[in-house]
Amino acid sequence: MNGVASITTNSWKAWTAEARATITLAWPLILTNVAQTAMTTTDVLLMGRLGSEALAAGALGANLYFATMMFGLGLTTATAPMIARELGRKGHSVRDVRRTVRQGLWAAVVIVVPIWIVLWHAEEILLAMGQRPDLAAQAGHYMHALQWSVLPFYFYLVLRSFISALQRPQWGLAIGVGGVVVNALAAWGLIFGHFGLPRLGLFGAGIATTLADTLMFVVLAIMVYADRKFRRYHLLGRFWRADWSRFVELWRLGMPIAATLVFEVAVFNASTFLMGLIGEASIAAHSIALQIASLSFMVPLGLSQAATVRVGLAFGAQDADGIRRAGWTALAMGTAFMAMAALVMVTLPRTLISAFLDLDVPANAPVINLAVSFLVLAALFQLADGAQAVTAGMLRGLHDTRMPMIYAALGYWGIGLVVGVVLAFVAKLNGVGIWIGLAAGLVTVAILLLTRWLRRERLGLIASAI
16 A cells, blocks of 8 residues: 555656646746737737728738748747757757757748748738738738848747757746837837837838847847856857758758648638638727737647647657656646636627727727627637647657648648638628637647547657657
8 A cells, every 4th residue: 555655646746746847847938929929919909009901901911921930930949849859868968959959040041031032022912812902002011021020030939949948948038028028119119100210100010020029039149148058059159060961850840840830820811811801890800809819829839838848858868657747737737728718708808809999989899899709709719729739749749740730731721711711601601600610620630639649659659769
């Protein structure tokens, strides 16, 4: 009996230790993600003060921006599981970590050029998608300022992956909060002409975000060299030295992650473009609902990033029990939070919407009513959204990225978008039909990813490490 009690006690200690480690790593990542999203939310709030037309144009431009930017984000994200596995295998590894960070920066430079080309032609792309010419023109003008934020943002993400894998994410949080402040002040000044600055409207919002992202990267780079623990890696030394084997390895792991994120984000962006075909009120309400849902999503996203690191460390250390604890701990935390977020969306939708639009203005009533219905549907898929995000991070810690990519393509586009289009335009449910389709896609992907995690040993996902 004493032996059984001892095993139970040790097991409980291991789980509680994992929970503490996950929370310690995750909360700065969560708040950093909230800070990054708050930059976009701030821009949307200020665009709303310009009117519903400016809000709709900004939403179209921002969604095209995220659809393309997310590909490079997924690629650079591959640095996190690679660094975690190296540190799990050898806790004081310096050379391999430095190689991964350098090639992450190289990958950012390579991928940003085609992204810039696409975003420069945002107006033409939106016109080809059937959007209103006046909205497409405003969105294109906005993009000509916003697109230059992509490269410094990628550089910032690579360095943030580095400090997170070393389980020191606090610098990323502090700098992210500073970025929100800089962006808010610059956007307020440049959009409306305050502080003696020119009134630039949407173009000013793009300049503000580019300035904030650039400062975030520069300050984090300085901190990496100022901190004694980070300085010994000499991350930017001999930056131009080629390391083709590591470069190819990063692309092999990162391309499926990039495609997965693009499939997910692009289906939400496609839903925004479809809303544009329904009407201006629908696209404005959709933008508000997405911003609220995006804020709640930052918690499972941060837990997903923490799970990638924690699972990756156990993977590199050949610890099967550690892999199991790290994954299930993050998943339990993520789904629990999303259940609470769903409750808030169902019970307080108008309170949430009031942050974006004045509820007492009669002209806003159509947008508000649509936004309320969209939020109720968003609440229904919160658990699935959190589960798929965290489980994807758990599998990335095992360097398993190809099948999740296929699942994302099937769930988001083969099911989610098709169901949404049929319900919206054939069944005449309009925006509600699109949101039902989004829910169907998220539930499908969550089930497929969770099934793969449950079968990880049978599929040989950890055979190379255990």
